[in-house]
Amino acid sequence: VLGKEIDVHGVREVMLALGGDNTVVQTIFDIFQGGEVSSVQLTTRADSFKNLGNLDNITLQGNLIKGEIWVPGVHLNLAQVKGRVMIAGSVLKGEGLEARLGNTIGREGVLRLGLTGDDALFHLGIGLQADLSQVPPILKRIIKDRQFQKAIDRISNLKGTATGYLVLGERLNSINARVDVRDFQLTAQYRPLPYPLEIDQGHFFYEGSKIALRDLVGKLGGSRFSKFSGKLDWGKEPFLEISAGKADIQMDDMHAWFSLTESLQRKLKTVKSIKGALRLAGLKLEGPLLEPQKWHFQVDGEVKNLMVDATFLPGPLRSNAAKLRATPQVLSVEAADAEMLDMSLKGSADR
Numbered sequence: 522v523l524g525k526e527i528d529v530h531g532v533r534e535v536m537l538a539l540g541g542d543n544t545v546v547q548t549i550f551d552i553f554q555g556g557e558v559s560s561v562q563l564t565t566r567a568d569s570f571k572n573l574g575n576l577d578n579i580t581l582q583g584n585l586i587k588g589e590i591w592v593p594g595v596h597l598n599l600a601q602v603k604g605r606v607m608i609a610g611s612v613l614k615g616e617g618l619e620a621r622l623g624n625t626i627g628r629e630g631v632l633r634l635g636l637t638g639d640d641a642l643f644h645l646g647i648g649l650q651a652d653l654s655q656v657p658p659i660l661k662r663i664i665k666d667r668q669f670q671k672a673i674d675r676i677s678n679l680k681g682t683a684t685g686y687l688v689l690g691e692r693l694n695s696i697n698a699r700v701d702v703r704d705f706q707l708t709a710q711y712r713p714l715p716y717p718l719e720i721d722q723g724h725f726f727y728e729g730s731k732i733a734l735r736d737l738v739g740k741l742g743g744s745r746f747s748k749f750s751g752k753l754d755w756g757k758e759p760f761l762e763i764s765a766g767k768a769d770i771q772m773d774d775m776h777a778w779f780s781l782t783e784s785l786q787r788k789l790k791t792v793k794s795i796k797g798a799l800r801l802a803g804l805k806l807e808g809p810l811l812e813p814q815k816w817h818f819q820v821d822g823e824v825k826n827l828m829v830d831a832t833f834l835p836g837p838l839r840s841n842a843a844k845l846r847a848t849p850q851v852l853s854v855e856a857a858d859a860e861m862l863d864m865s866l867k868g869s870a871d872r
Contacts, residue, residue, distance in 0.1 A: 522563040529556045529588070535563065536581070545576045545611060545636045552613065552634070556588030556602065576636070582607040590620070592634075594643055594693040595663055597622060604630065611636045624652035627687075635693070644690040653681040653707050663689070663698050666730065668755040672810060678717070681707030685725070700727040713813050715777040716742030723749075730756040736766075742777070744770040746801075758809055761816075765804030772797040772824065775847075797827035799845060820847040827854070836862040 522535065533550045561583030567573045588602030604618035618630030627647040635641025657673050664670070685702030702725040710717050720739035726732070737749040748766020753759065772795045801822045808816035827840040840859040847853070 524561045524563075524583075525559065527558050527561065529553050529558065529585075532558060532561060532563075532581075532583075536579075543574065543576060548636050549608065549613070552591055552593070553585075554589045554591055556590075557586050559584045559586055576608075576611055580607070580609045582609075588620075592645070594696050595645075595659070595689060597659070599627075608636075612642065618647065620647075623655050625655055626650045638693075640692050640694045642691065643693045643696065644688075646686070646688045646690075648686050649684070651683045651685070653683055653705070654679050660698075663696055666755060668759045668811075669730070672753075672755065672759055675712040675811075677710045677712075679707065679709040681705060681709075681720075683707075683725070697729065698727065700725065702726070714741065716774065730754055742771065742774040744768060744774045746770075753810060755810070759811055761806070761808060761810045763804065763806040765801055768799075768801035768804070770799040770801060770822070772799055772827070775799060775820075791832045793830040793832065795827075795829050797824045797843075799824050817849060818847070820845070824854070827856070829854070834861065 524531070529550075533553075536546050536549065561581065563579065563581045565573045565579045567575060567578045572578060583606055584604070585606050586603045588599075590599045590602050591597070592599065599620040599622055602618060602620040605616045607614045613632065613634040613636060615630065615632035618627070618632060620627045620630065627649050630645065630647030633642055633644040635643065657676055657679060661670055661673055683702045683705035685700060685705070688699040689696055691697070704722060705725060706721055708717055708719045718739065718741050720737055723737035723739070724735040726735075732753040734749070734751045736747075737751075738747045739745070739749075746766065746768035749763065749768070750766070751761065751763040753761050776792065776795045799822045801820070803819070803821040806816060806818035808818075822845055824843045824845050825841065827838075827843045829838040831838075838856075838859055838861045840856040843854050843856040843859070845852075845854055
């Protein structure tokens with residue numbers, strides 16, 4: 522049977538006429554919920570007229586345009602789908618697929634979907650130009666790990682775009698995801714960070730229980746950074762690791778970050794304010810993602826125009842240049858020259 526310029530509902534009537542109440546035929550049209558077919562060819566061969574409706578004997582191939590497809594397992598409703606589609610041997614195959622999910626556009630997609638059984642074959646690979654605000658709810662449907670879902674719940678006000686490739690598979694009852702993003706821009710609030718995070722560019726990779734970030738360029742509060750890399754693994758306990766590139770950090774921002782760590786928080790109660798611009802020379806941070814009070818870190822850099830106002834000082838301390846080192850236990854400042862009240866000073870201080 523050959524057809525041209527017909528709608529999906531027309532194909533559905535033909536298939537139901539051949540397949541009757543066949544549950545697989547019903548499944549097919551639960552997936553294909555609407556659209557137009559520019560051309561379609563249906564072939565069935567059997568040793569008897571009665572067996573012509575057996576899905577294993579039917580091959581259906583066509584070119585879909587303006588399609589509406591529901592993807593089981595991940596519960597995605599795709600609109601404006603077009604591409605080459607074939608059904609043969611109880612497997613749905615799609616190639617060269619384009620689709621839209623809200624403001625997210627997919628191109629050059631490949632789909633393999635078994636039509637029988639809860640553990641049926643499932644594979645979706647597609648290039649994406651994504652609206653990042655749609656990503657957290659989709660990931661929560663796909664990834665059931667409790668710790669991962671807690672981490673996702675800490676993200677709010679996520680906005681941005683990303684270009685990359687998504688792979689989902691390989692069985693309907695056990696769907697794993699792999700995401701490779703080569704370019705993205707975003708703004709988001711992530712608890713417990715005290716300021717909104719802005720990323721202008723970078724590389725993102727996700728698979729299994731691991732996320733890797735590389736060459737991030739962006740802003741946190743009034744501080745800018747570049748060439749930052751990090752890893753997150755929530756296999757047993759969500760674990761965060763960050764290594765430094767370059768950064769220009771405002772010291773009042775740094776004061777707020779240090780206050781997240783319980784050991785330094787107690788010591789910094791005596792520091793009313795700390796200002797200046799830190800040029801980062803080195804940074805390493807690691808620890809359980811959801812427990813910042815247990816983070817281990819070391820920050821090294823040079824501070825310009827430093828000013829510290831603290832209860833343990835007789836007056837504000839000023840320095841044109843100073844070296845800084847911070848760990849969860851110690852905040853150390855070494856000034857080549859400094860002023861306090863009417864005194865000129867040279868030395869170092871630990872807190």
